[in-house]
Amino acid sequence: MKFSISNMDLFYGDFQALKNINIEIPANEITAFIGPSGCGKSTLIKSLNRMNDLTEGCKITGEIFLDGENIYGNIDVNALRKRVGMVFQKPNPFPMSVYDNIAFAPRTHGIKSKFKLNEIVEKSLRDAAIWEELKDRLKKSALSLSGGQQQRLCIARALSVQPDVLLMDEPTSALDPISTAKIEELVLKLKKDYTIVIVTHNMQQAVRISDNTGFFLLGELVEYGDTQQLFSVPANKRTEDYITGRFG
Amino acid sequence: MFKKFFRKKPTDRIFFLASWASIIATAAVLFFVVGYVLINGLPHISPALFAVQFTTENQSLFPALIGTLMIVGLSLVLAVPLGVCSAIYLVEYAKRGSRFVKIVRLTTETLAGIPSIVYGLFGFIFFGVFLGWGLSLMSGAFTVSIMILPLIMRTTEESLKSVPDTYREGSFGLGAGKLRTVMLIILPSAMPGILAGVILAVGRIIGETAAIIFTLGNVARMPNNLFDTGRTLSAHMYALANEGTHPGEAHATAAVLLIVVILINALSSRVARFIKA
Numbered sequence: 138m139k140f141s142i143s144n145m146d147l148f149y150g151d152f153q154a155l156k157n158i159n160i161e162i163p164a165n166e167i168t169a170f171i172g173p174s175g176c177g178k179s180t181l182i183k184s185l186n187r188m189n190d191l192t193e194g195c196k197i198t199g200e201i202f203l204d205g206e207n208i209y210g211n212i213d214v215n216a217l218r219k220r221v222g223m224v225f226q227k228p229n230p231f232p233m234s235v236y237d238n239i240a241f242a243p244r245t246h247g248i249k250s251k252f253k254l255n256e257i258v259e260k261s262l263r264d265a266a267i268w269e270e271l272k273d274r275l276k277k278s279a280l281s282l283s284g285g286q287q288q289r290l291c292i293a294r295a296l297s298v299q300p301d302v303l304l305m306d307e308p309t310s311a312l313d314p315i316s317t318a319k320i321e322e323l324v325l326k327l328k329k330d331y332t333i334v335i336v337t338h339n340m341q342q343a344v345r346i347s348d349n350t351g352f353f354l355l356g357e358l359v360e361y362g363d364t365q366q367l368f369s370v371p372a373n374k375r376t377e378d379y380i381t382g383r384f385g
Numbered sequence: 386m387f388k389k390f391f392r393k394k395p396t397d398r399i400f401f402l403a404s405w406a407s408i409i410a411t412a413a414v415l416f417f418v419v420g421y422v423l424i425n426g427l428p429h430i431s432p433a434l435f436a437v438q439f440t441t442e443n444q445s446l447f448p449a450l451i452g453t454l455m456i457v458g459l460s461l462v463l464a465v466p467l468g469v470c471s472a473i474y475l476v477e478y479a480k481r482g483s484r485f486v487k488i489v490r491l492t493t494e495t496l497a498g499i500p501s502i503v504y505g506l507f508g509f510i511f512f513g514v515f516l517g518w519g520l521s522l523m524s525g526a527f528t529v530s531i532m533i534l535p536l537i538m539r540t541t542e543e544s545l546k547s548v549p550d551t552y553r554e555g556s557f558g559l560g561a562g563k564l565r566t567v568m569l570i571i572l573p574s575a576m577p578g579i580l581a582g583v584i585l586a587v588g589r590i591i592g593e594t595a596a597i598i599f600t601l602g603n604v605a606r607m608p609n610n611l612f613d614t615g616r617t618l619s620a621h622m623y624a625l626a627n628e629g630t631h632p633g634e635a636h637a638t639a640a641v642l643l644i645v646v647i648l649i650n651a652l653s654s655r656v657a658r659f660i661k662a
Contacts (some may be wrong), residue, residue, distance in 0.1 A: 170560075187559065188554065188557065188558060191553075191554070191557065193480070193481070215560040215561070215562055216560065217558035218557065218559065219559070219560035222558070222559070223554075223558040225551060225554060225555065225558070227551060229549075229551035229552060229554065229555040230555075230629075231556070231570055232552075232573070233554065233573075240567070241556075241559065241561070241570075242559040242560065242561070245559065245560065245561045245562075245565055246560065291555070294559065295559070296562065297559075298559065322455055330632050352401060359581075
């Protein structure tokens with residue numbers, strides 16, 4: 138198991154956004170979180186690399202273990218975020234060149250050698266299946282790329298520090314169908330080397346790419362299990378109502 | 386534009402005309418002022434006006450020009466780092482909307498509203514008399530930098546706030562610390578806005594007369610050191626116009642002042658574009 142979460146509650150001020158979450162996320166598989174807006178799925182994924190620390194008034198109780206280590210214990214948050222990379226809903230490349238976007242994180246973590254940086258940039262872009270498109274445009278501003286390219290660049294950027302885990306918070310919700318297909322294909326390829334947790338609004342997407350699915354409703358984890366099983370024979374009535382489109 | 390105009394409703398049409406009239410009036414005032422200064426000033430510009438030494442014959446503005454550049458440079462060196470760092474603290478480090486931030490903001494807004502003559506008097510008493518710096522570059526630059534501090538803080542704050550949070554998330558999400566995120570991601574994105582504030586500040590310094598005469602003094606020579614007195618272009622102009630004996634030179638000084646401001650603005654926007662690229 139990559140992540141083990143037990144008895145986790147999360148509050149924004151007085152509002153309880155997650156209620157008693159218990160979940161195990163296996164390594165080298167794709168785990169999808171689905172559910173209607175405001176159900177807490179994004180909140181949960183942001184807890185896995187402590188991005189919630191940035192939100193004022195956010196309080197977490199319970200435990201989240203990554204490879205047996207409590208990430209809310211006494212750990213280096215920056216080292217955690219290096220191990221647990223994140224791709225956001227809206228592509229957010231930095232306003233600098235393609236090359237510098239990728240080299241930013243390795244430089245942050247102490248790599249100075251030009252040769253090594255070149256190597257990392259090429260490898261990350263190759264792993265994100267965008268090297269062929271961008272190899273002649275490394276010096277161009279990342280903001281000049283299309284939305285789909287920007288998002289794959291952001292995936293490459295996340296891969297540049299060789300994380301164990303890749304968290305993806307609705308990575309295709311701002312993209313067109315062709316870009317979405319490319320990203321899905323990429324994600325399937327990446328699970329060989331990374332543990333992937335993806336939040337998605339799109340149930341078909343969860344079916345297409347994920348191995349496990351968790352269904353969230355009003356801050357509760359209603360059902361969690363094998364994707365095929367959850368979508369064909371859901372154990373819970375509320376899951377069935379949601380996936381058959383009765384609400385949501 | 387005019388095709389659309391005829392299709393509009395009468396109320397739209399009135400508003401359209403009113404906004405057009407405003408634009409024309411604004412532009413006309415600007416052109417009139419600039420034109421007036423240039424037409425009256427340019428014919429009086431002569432090599433003698435740029436003589437290194439001021440005499441009662443040549444009425445040279447050169448010492449004042451150098452004095453202006455010195456005051457601008459020195460006050461920016463004092464105020465920009467302080468103002469930018471304070472703004473970084475307020476936006477990036479302080480708890481948003483905390484009491485402390487509110488108090489600091491109230492203070493800077495109050496500072497911004499104080500008339501410059503009050504700063505002049507304060508600078509004269511505090512820097513000149515209490516610290517014993519007399520009428521000098523130091524007194525002048527410190528006084529003027531206090532004056533422009535709120536302006537620089539305010540514009541820097543605004544441009545830091547306009548940097549999208551997704552940049553911050555992206556940087557933190559890669560394991561970058563706060564300092565690195567601020568220095569390498571946020572500041573570069575905010576740079577054009579910060580520079581715009583600096584340009585405004587430069588304009589404010591160049592145009593300042595009252596506070597300058599109280600603190601730098603108004604002696605027609607180049608300061609020899611930081612604790613020497615001198616004058617700026619605007620103070621020079623004030624002196625010439627006040628004496629009434631050299632109206633032509635006063636106009637010429639106004640023209641030079643205008644040209645200096647235009648040059649500085651052009652230079653800064655060039656720099657801003659260079660930084661952005």
